[in-house]
Amino acid sequence: MPDTAFRFIIADDHPLFRGALKQTLEIQYPDSRIEEAGTLEDVTALLSGGSDVDLVLLDLTMPGMRGFSGLMYLRAQFAGVPVVIVSANEDPQAIRSCIKFGASGFIPKSHGIEVIRDAISAVMEGNVWTPPEVDLSADDGTTDLVQRLATLTPQQVRVLMMLSEGLLNKQIAYELSVSEATVKAHVSAILQKLGVESRTQAVIAASKIEAGQWQIG
Structure with missing residues (x-):
């Protein structure tokens, strides 16, 4: 079990999903600080707080976001903070676009807890994680x-x-x-x-x- 204390931000406008993801992180990284945000404005406020954030888990459809705009904004404003998209959208083009915009991973919400844990572990180790069936090299013309x-x-x-x-x-x-x-x-x-x-x-x-x-x- 990792004994390093990390700081996570779970950004999703559904409290039940935030709670489930927070519980998963608490088991996986028990000494870590885990904060929650329900809007893009909330995420920005937490990131501007001064303390280092190790990972943001970001939904694409929160209030204040249009499409990939929230990811684009966070990557431009806080370039040193890794962002993983956790979304109900499983479109391969959307997944590829998120990675091109600088996301460190893309986890579909339909995946089970074990897969989510493995994905987060991979990203925390410095890797990029996406569903294995998605071809990141595919050229969609964008x-x-x-x-x-x-x-x-x-x-x-x-x-x-x-x-x-x-x-x-x-x-x-x-x-x-x-x-x-x-x-x-x-x-x-x-x-x-x-x-x-x-x-x-x-x-x-x-x-x-x-x-x-x-x-x-």
Whole structure:
């Protein structure tokens, strides 16, 4: 039984699932600190707390997240913190996209406790874990776009999320407490990085790798 104390964050908006996963981690890593979050904002607050986090177990469909945007944001804002996706989505393209965005693993919620334990152990040992039947080398035509999206800064990811919700520049500026000029600069940078010419094209481009999760508002 590992005797090293780790710090985990379980990020899921279903309390029952958080509780079950927390119990699993408590048995596997009994001396560890395990915190829970129900929204992306909660996760960000915990990660900003200063203490090192060894692993975030992240659901893709929590409040505050659209498609892979939460993963993109966390990887950009907290690049040194490993993130494993724990999701009901078992689409191979979604799994490959998560790994391309920098996730350290992808665990389908349908898998049993033993598999989840083995997966977490593998990641804690520095490996990347995905279901063995998923071919990570398969080319679904989104590699270039994923690489472009991965270059966005944390603030640019947030702006793109809000663009996808149909918000205007002045509304985004209000939400982010910045000037409209700053928002315009972020939008211009997003268009340049994605190689598109309009806000709508940027959202459509992002939707291509979201497996239907990132919708235009």
